Amino acid sequence: DTEVTQTPKHLVMGMTNKKSLKCEQHMGHRAMYWYKQKAKKPPELMFVYSYEKLSINESVPSRFSPECPNSSLLNLHLHALQPEDSALYLCASSQRGIRKTGELFFGEGSRLTVL
Amino acid sequence: DAKTTQPNSMESNEEEPVHLPCNHSTISGTDYIHWYRQLPSQGPEYVIHGLTSNVNNRMASLAIAEDRKSSTLILHRATLRDAAVYYCILSPYNNAGNMLTFGGGTRLMVKP
Numbered sequence: 125d126t127e128v129t130q131t132p133k134h135l136v137m138g139m140t141n142k143k144s145l146k147c148e149q150h151m152g153h154r155a156m157y158w159y160k161q162k163a164k165k166p167p168e169l170m171f172v173y174s175y176e177k178l179s180i181n182e183s184v185p186s187r188f189s190p191e192c193p194n195s196s197l198l199n200l201h202l203h204a205l206q207p208e209d210s211a212l213y214l215c216a217s218s219q220r221g222i223r224k225t226g227e228l229f230f231g232e233g234s235r236l237t238v239l
Numbered sequence: 240d241a242k243t244t245q246p247n248s249m250e251s252n253e254e255e256p257v258h259l260p261c262n263h264s265t266i267s268g269t270d271y272i273h274w275y276r277q278l279p280s281q282g283p284e285y286v287i288h289g290l291t292s293n294v295n296n297r298m299a300s301l302a303i304a305e306d307r308k309s310s311t312l313i314l315h316r317a318t319l320r321d322a323a324v325y326y327c328i329l330s331p332y333n334n335a336g337n338m339l340t341f342g343g344g345t346r347l348m349v350k351p
Contacts, residue, residue, distance in 0.1 A: 166341035230282030
């Protein structure tokens, strides 16, 4: 069982809607990530939070707005999305620092459909 | 970022060993080699990682070439549950926040 929980598992929204994806972990990890995965493609990094601060934004359009309210929680706020934004959105977490371990823990993802 | 090259797909028979290759000819001295796999309808999961020496864990073995320009993930006895996309990824040790850039991956099909 994954220790990173994502909700909702499925979301359908119109282009004018505002919705949010939520990710939670209780492993004490201090780095959290959002990835986007289109069908039959590898995951693509969107955002990285380190110690609740945004450290990496991979030139993601502003219609995607991440938020890290505390070390256990990561949100992705969605507004005015396009149909091409339909994808699987994956959240991941890791201990801070790569020298000792490289392991990312992924959630099962939230499958988003934009109509 | 250094790139990896993997075959698009491979087939294996159940209970036989599987060797999944990865080429990374532009690897730098501080790049770790990571392997993740993604089962159908799930998020990726960590398999193994290493720097220079071969590594073993309960899931698999990682064999790293002496010049580090290639590596091989070895599943000792493939099961149907091992059917997944396997990603070979490089990540520098000083990479901020452990982020990993996924390449194309190898889709492993296991036949009963």
